Amino acid sequence: MAGIDLQPVKGTRDFYPQAARLQRWLFDHWRDVSEQFGFEPYDACVLESEELYTRKAGDEIVGQLYNFRDKGDRPVALRPEMTPSLARMVMARQGSLALPLRWFAIPQCFRYERMQRGRKREHYQWNMDVVGLGHVAAEVELMSAQAAFLRRVGIVLDGNAPEVIWRVSDRRVLQDYLAGLQIDGERFAAVCVVIDKRDKIGRAATAELLVEQGVTAEDAERILDLLELRGLDELEARVGVENAGVAALRQLLDLAAAAGIGHLVRIDPSVVRGLSYYTGTVWELFAEVGTFRRALAGGGRYDALLATLGGKAQPMVGFGFGDVPICELLDELGRLPALGQRVDDVVYPMVEEGFSVANRIARQLRAAGRRVLVDYSCRRFKHVIRGAEQAGAERLLTLGRDELAEGVVALRWLGEERQQERWPIDDFVV
Ligand code: HAM
Numbered sequence: 001m002a003g004i005d006l007q008p009v010k011g012t013r014d015f016y017p018q019a020a021r022l023q024r025w026l027f028d029h030w031r032d033v034s035e036q037f038g039f040e041p042y043d044a045c046v047l048e049s050e051e052l053y054t055r056k057a058g059d060e061i062v063g064q065l066y067n068f069r070d071k072g073d074r075p076v077a078l079r080p081e082m083t084p085s086l087a088r089m090v091m092a093r094q095g096s097l098a099l100p101l102r103w104f105a106i107p108q109c110f111r112y113e114r115m116q117r118g119r120k121r122e123h124y125q126w127n128m129d130v131v132g133l134g135h136v137a138a139e140v141e142l143m144s145a146q147a148a149f150l151r152r153v154g155i156v157l158d159g160n161a162p163e164v165i166w167r168v169s170d171r172r173v174l175q176d177y178l179a180g181l182q183i184d185g186e187r188f189a190a191v192c193v194v195i196d197k198r199d200k201i202g203r204a205a206t207a208e209l210l211v212e213q214g215v216t217a218e219d220a221e222r223i224l225d226l227l228e229l230r231g232l233d234e235l236e237a238r239v240g241v242e243n244a245g246v247a248a249l250r251q252l253l254d255l256a257a258a259a260g261i262g263h264l265v266r267i268d269p270s271v272v273r274g275l276s277y278y279t280g281t282v283w284e285l286f287a288e289v290g291t292f293r294r295a296l297a298g299g300g301r302y303d304a305l306l307a308t309l310g311g312k313a314q315p316m317v318g319f320g321f322g323d324v325p326i327c328e329l330l331d332e333l334g335r336l337p338a339l340g341q342r343v344d345d346v347v348y349p350m351v352e353e354g355f356s357v358a359n360r361i362a363r364q365l366r367a368a369g370r371r372v373l374v375d376y377s378c379r380r381f382k383h384v385i386r387g388a389e390q391a392g393a394e395r396l397l398t399l400g401r402d403e404l405a406e407g408v409v410a411l412r413w414l415g416e417e418r419q420q421e422r423w424p425i426d427d428f429v430v
Pocket of ligand 1: 080081082083111113118119120121122123125127128129275295296297298299300317318319320321322323324325
């Protein structure tokens with residue numbers, strides 16, 4: 001019989017301890033920052049009803065769904081993103097939840113994507129969302145949290161050469177403009193999906209796709225010209241100050257400046273995001289250094305999603321920040337930390353007779369808050385000492401026949417000096 005395939009399913013990852021330590025380091029930063037901003041954790045099952053995603057067809061994400069029927073013939077899917085689950089959970093308790101909500105999660109998400117750098121078929125995504133706050137203060141708070149995280153992992157944000165920037169727009173800028181060209185409703189959503197591809201496929205191919213959506217060639221050129229404007233002043237001059245999107249962006253810029261992140265915000269109407277539920281602010285985070293050119297994170301305001309799903313509309317805004325792209329960037333910049341195992345003590349009974357005493361010592365040390373590994377291998381001392389040093393241990397406690405007979409444990413401080421002491425076993429009473 002042929003052996004099993006040892007590779008994880010295509011596009012998915014195994015996390016051996018080295019990778020798992022890094023993941024924990026990353027998630028700890030995400031959790032700490034979320035809590036620093038007063039956000040509460042929530043979670044949901046990775047398996048959802050398929051209809052949660054297929055209601056709103058047209059999004060690329062729907063075509064990337066890992067969906068199947070369970071044994072009860074229910075159409076289910078592995079979540080490709082957390083936002084619909086959040087919307088479902090909020091809807092299920094609408095009326096009883098005290099708004100505004102500030103919730104965060106680190107869900108694993110599945111998308112049957114074409115594999116490329118920084119994009120896998122499974123990823124973890126830090127999500128922070130605010131429910132029940134219609135003001136752009138929420139957006140700025142969310143961006144500030146992203147900035148706080150980036151600073152913690154060593155990304156330079158201040159000074160003349162920040163290493164990341166946010167490209168920010170408001171969908172209403174484009175929506176109002178396109179309404180003037182008689183492109184609205186479902187067609188507007190479809191046009192946004194096309195525009196979202198522009199960065200990847202270029203101007204000419206985008207124009208062709210727009211024409212396929214029924215936009216005239218002339219209007220397609222007008223739209224593409226608008227997308228090339230940069231900064232709020234240019235945009236305002238083209239679409240007018242009364243445009244709700246422009247007004248909100250102005251407010252956002254003021255608040256971002258006050259929050260110390262204004263210099264990182266680039267107003268860029270070509271950012272529309274690929275998900276059709278966004279209704280207002282949209283933003284994506286990009287690296288200005290290294291060779292990774294895809295978004296590190298993306299977010300936006302989606303005030304109509306609950307209504308689309310059959311609930312009462314509620315202002316909602318949030319972001320998703322993937323684990324893959326940020327690690328890709330940090331790795332390229334040589335800024336991923338070298339994390340070792342974190343054991344404090346290794347207890348080494350050299351002979352089987354010492355196992356129970358070793359265990360007692362370990363229990364006592366653990367009760368005192370130390371991380372203790374008992375090495376039951378009975379292998380040669382030099383291997384044990386090397387293993388203990390590799391595990392990051394500070395001390396090695398050895399129990400040989402002589403020690404057991406004398407009622408002591410030989411304690412060796414590891415590191416340069418390797419000093420040795422002898423402690424009475426009776427000191428370790430549990
Ligand atoms: P998204 O732009 O589809 O938004 O994903 C957000 C982030 O997740 C991306 O910027 C990237 O870091 C990461 N990501 C997405 N797909 C992959 C993949 N195949 N492999 C690795 N990383 C990936 C959303 O998902 C929205 N639900 C975000 C949101 C929350 N909007 C409001 N609240």
